[in-house]
Amino acid sequence: MFPPLPRHLLAPLCVLLGGAFPFSPPAQAQDTEARIESILSDLTLLEKLGQLRIVDGHADGGWKQEHMELVKDGMLGGTFNVRGTGPTRDMQQAALATRHKIPLVFAFDVVHGYRTVFPVPLGEAASWDVDLAERCAAVAAKEARAANVSWTFAPVADVARDPRWGRIVEGAGEDPYLASRFTEARVRGFQGKDVSAPDRMMACLKHFAGSGAAEGGRDYNAADVTERMLRQIHFPPFQAGLAAGAGSIMPSFHAIDGVPGTANRWLLTDVLRKEWGFKGVVVSDYDAVFELTNHRMARYGGEAGKMALNAGLTMEMRGACIAEAVRMVRTPENLKMVDDAVRDVLRMKFKLGLFDKPYGDAAREKSTLLHAHHLKLAREAAAKSCVLLKNRDNTLPIPDTVRKIAILGALADDKVSLIGSWPGDGRPEDAVTLVDAVKERLGPSGVVIQQREGRFSGASAKPGDDALEAAKDAEFIIVVVGETAEMSGEARSRATLGLHTQQLELLAKVQAMGKPHAVVVMAGRPLTLVTVAEASPAILFTWFGGTMGGPGIADVLFGAVNPSGKLPVTFPRSVGQIPLTYDSTPTGRPFSHSNKWTSKYFDLQHGPLFPFGFGLSYTTFVISRPEIRIPMIKKEEALEFSVTVRNSGKVDGEEVVQAYVRDDIASVARPTRELKAFRKVMVPAGQSVKVDFRIPAKDLGFWTREGKYVESGDFTLFVGNDSQAYQAGSFTVD
Template identity: 40%
Template sequence: MNKLCFLSLVIGLVSQSAWAENATTGVGTPSTLQAKNAFIANLMKQMTLDEKIGQLRLISIGPEMPKPEILKEITAGRIGGTFNSVVLPDNRAMQDAAGHSRNKIPMFFAYDVVHGQRTVFPISLGLASTWDMNAITRTGRVSAIEAAADGVDMTFAPMVDITRDARWGRSSEGFGEDTYLVSRISATMTRAFQGTSMQAPNSIMAVVKHFALYGAVEGGRDYNTVDMSPVRMQQDYLPPYRASIDAGAGGVMIALNSINGVPSTSNAWLLQDVLRRDWGFKGVTVSDHGAIKELIDHGVAKDFREAAKLAIKAGVDLSMNDKAYGEELPDLVKSGEVSVKEVDNAVREVLGAKWEMGLFANPYLRIGAAVDDPADRNAENRLHRAEARDVARKSVVLLKNQNDTLPLKKQGTIAVIGPLAKSSMDMMGSWSAAGLARQTVNAYDGIAAAVGDKAKLVYALGSNITDNQHAITYLNKMDDQIAIDPRPEQEMIDEAVKAAQQADVVVAVVGESRNMSHEAASRVDLVIPGRQRDLIRALKATGKPLVLVLMNGRPLALGEENELADAMVESWFLGTEGGNALADVLFGDYNPSGKLPMTFPRSVGQVPAYYNHLNTGRPYRPNDSNYTSNYFEEPTSPLFPFGYGLSYTQFSVSDITLSINKMTRKDKLTASVMVKNTGKVAGETVVQLYLRDVAASISRPVKELKNFQKVMLKSGEEKSVSFTLTEEDLKFFNPSLKYAAEAGEFKLMIGLDSENVKETTFNLL
């Protein structure tokens, strides 16, 4: 089919039946960039200014705009896309409305598919704890398949903000503190969402977020400002976004924070110089929810009109749930304050995204025909439980296991206690998309299913999640509710103690509710909230072996709990199959292999806490701490370091062997160790490679992750693990923002976490 015929097919007077015929006959579009550009240019010539501006509006399905009004606006050509609808008949009706608009430009439908659609996988911090790119790929692929089957074309994910302050509630959405690990996951998840082609019916467009630096908000307080040097931006915080874009991400969501006083939404340097000029991004940019209007509160726009002007000139293509473009752009263009070219630039990217998603070829690509709609959109057969269980158990991190308390035996009496033990809602974590609590296995039910009739379970709530009334009132304004048992707290603790006294072992499921680790849920402290800590003390006093299972979306300060518990398991929020996956680990049907993607501080006073910090002129020395950079009340070291995680077996790492110890710019250096399973059972661990540039033109981190491998070893098995380094691995941004490697000495470290390493040196000539 030639371009003119195709153009006529798409933007002529076609009906829904013609679109449906196009879908079934498989008519395709020319795949070349030249054809795409010609098609969009021809289409834009036929569009009025109002129709162009309409394409820049991304509207939320919800109370902000009732459904009849949305359909009316779509038919009038005044909406380009919507988000928050996963109901096929609803999406089909909106696409039908687009088919009745003058130019018949198809709609797209977006959703926050962060860690699953109907099948909920572990939260992003849990996924990062796997250090397993195959597991993360499966998560992204299943999420895309399920989302596409719900008529979703685009996801606002992956969220790749580097996070080093655990007070920030959105820590749960990201992949942790390390630039290298987050960048690897960013690219992996992007490719998984988008598949081999974004025009495939089971692929969705990835919109990487939040651009940029959102995880560095001051005080860990959501929406706060960010002040950061250009070197640190380039070195630590920007690479994960770049990794997603290099992997082909079709979109970028712009952050809500300001950067050095300039809001991201009006930041032309960020959106044009960095994103498009330096990185070569060719996709669509999306404002965050209501962010254009917020330029007024930021103090850079005096009114709505100026806010719209600043955003479009900065390079914001799509206005998310904000009336700014629709109300203000027509007159801004008429007055000459905004040029038609600036509007056209944005429209071109929106139409280009629709082309890339395959919607011009088939507007119903992911919606399908009504006759194929599932009879029950929440049907069990739409879930991918096996994949969810496998990924979830890989996400669990074993923090402590004194005297081999774990794995438990499926016998005797087990007390399962805690406010989160029977919470299926909390097991899903934040941003759980279309997941349902009733289809989610909680911790108690998972344990019960694992033991069957081999062991007796006793249960007690033990305490509420929190007794802070201010926190309860605040959090209950969100969609999720914190259920409060009205009984006196001491009565609940006493009941739990009685249950524990009947048992051979106590499993206490404690931590945070899922809406404590969420957008707009920043904390001033990092301890386990409420009377849960009193509950833990009381359970310890029974003398029974105590296993703490943590459910939380951020690193917690667990100093006392680490002293009291015989074993401690970080489970995060594990998703649909969470209870079963947790039971697999607790009873040894799966040997835990997770490693921490964020440092766990001893107390909130240590944050921001991260392993790859710069040294000082007086670095902390544990055996000589006077007049060094330290805190005097407690050790300055973390409670659990980045990359940490135990197993039911033990591993040894040999000294490092280097292929060469003097490296030219053209050389490849191979570093090798022998890793041995010295324990009694098979297990998997993550071998981690770190580097330090000893003396450079700018202070460099004490160590930086540069590679890792996950290896499975049988009991007694030994394996050689090798890493290859090139000059590229030694490069950094110098004070002039030049990305280069400098000659000199490097320390090379290999180990099983960021502190437990073997070390050697080499030189770059």
């Protein structure tokens, strides 16, 4: 890599590289494409290459001096991590003082909120409420744009099939249909109808493609998936996000069929640009271009840069390998690829309105962050993300008569873990924990003790006898266990998924007390909870709830909110079952209790601990068999049907009605069932609601070597509360 050139050498180099003398874009508004061509024609090669670079600022939002020098030399396209109206103004003023006055783009990982942090994306997906996801993304965009951040590296569109993979927390789980609906909702929320609006920002779909299939669940590892699996499982959320208007995309670190995403021309050009018609920005992941040398596909940075540019990359994050490649070998082909990439970058900046409004507004930033409406939405999202996994004898909600509660477990008051991984500009000091929320509800005297024990390591790891003794005075005990935020996310793959021994010891001692209690599990992935499920009367899985996680969880525990969350991913009994998904392909010897020679583990109970789509409520719902309007449809038509949902309990509640389809006979082995539709509906106690569905026949197709194909034949429709839905109907595609 080459160091940036000082400004006093830039002018003579401009002449040598074919550049012209100073130029300012016309003051009068022109057609955007004409303006792009006008700017492009006057940029030197070094300035063009600068537009293809985006570099990292300090973690606290400040800029680095070496990057400021690049800006002053007109040799930088944007930064990430630099945020806030003050730091961004410093850099933007320097950019607009250059001869072309091309504004910088400021980017940041706004994954589940900016200053107001919402539940982690996997938790948000557990709400099965796409409107909620869109509203949360819109608030995140509003806060980020107020801080002059106009580009987010989100949403994560990866379908995660292995809970050992730490980044499962960033997406919407194991199912391509559910992930597609949440991906498009988040894109709509981030970008709105006008991405240049002062409360919107550009989305970036990542990590294209197949990261969720990393071998062994190890982050950055290769993914051994066929093209059919890519197209059926891993591509759909990206296609949905692009259809919703996503303006950028980020290729994956890992190799697909031996070629890393950053250098994969089949992915970035043949599929993304030619087949799907994408015309936006393709930005590399952090240092991913140079890391092609670690893949042993390139000997040095310049060679890696040439591969990435040729594959279809637009911008390089952090490194300067593309610049190195082009400066070393200035072929007409390389120069054309550079021009095309610069056009994409300039087009993005025009779309974002940066040429017209390059600065943020400090007053708007101050009034927008942590707005009361944003905190209210965060509380709603935290409550709706909770999944009730067990509730023996109606242990929950906590009775109104209970006035003294013991809260045990270090996570109950852990503000850092509450906001989860990738919390944007969220601050732990703004988070409201479960301890805070229960004190607010019952008063300080109503909380007997906040047990700081039960951590994973350290001097206070053992459950404290004093704390347990004090808990004897409580009428109800809440035990909070799970993962800390640092155990989930990027570079946080796990070989085991159980609770730590110290947490299990704490639970065992509480269970031995014989008092009413509930277990709250905070985590960023499915955990193996067999022991907990067998012994605990109630389990509420809360993920990492965000800034208002504590009040949201408390709303569910005390019954102010009836839990309606459903699992977006299968919970295995043991790590040995992984990968374990609901939509597995049938075998010639399907599982049978009575037949030894069938597909199963002889040392483990068959099936998941909790299936995909599972989640209890404080009421009960009865879903009727589907009423299919026309049981025979053509390939260009849609299946239309309805079900009736009856609330047979005593409290109002929301239920997620899930529709799955099985291709009964096909030319290839097809999944046992696939999610094809869902609706979340409110049903008052004792009443019924009719729910209509429509599934286009084209959604029933599958991929062959010749393309996507819908076969004629018979199908079975299953409707119910989870992926083990049993209410069935039949139809035929002619």
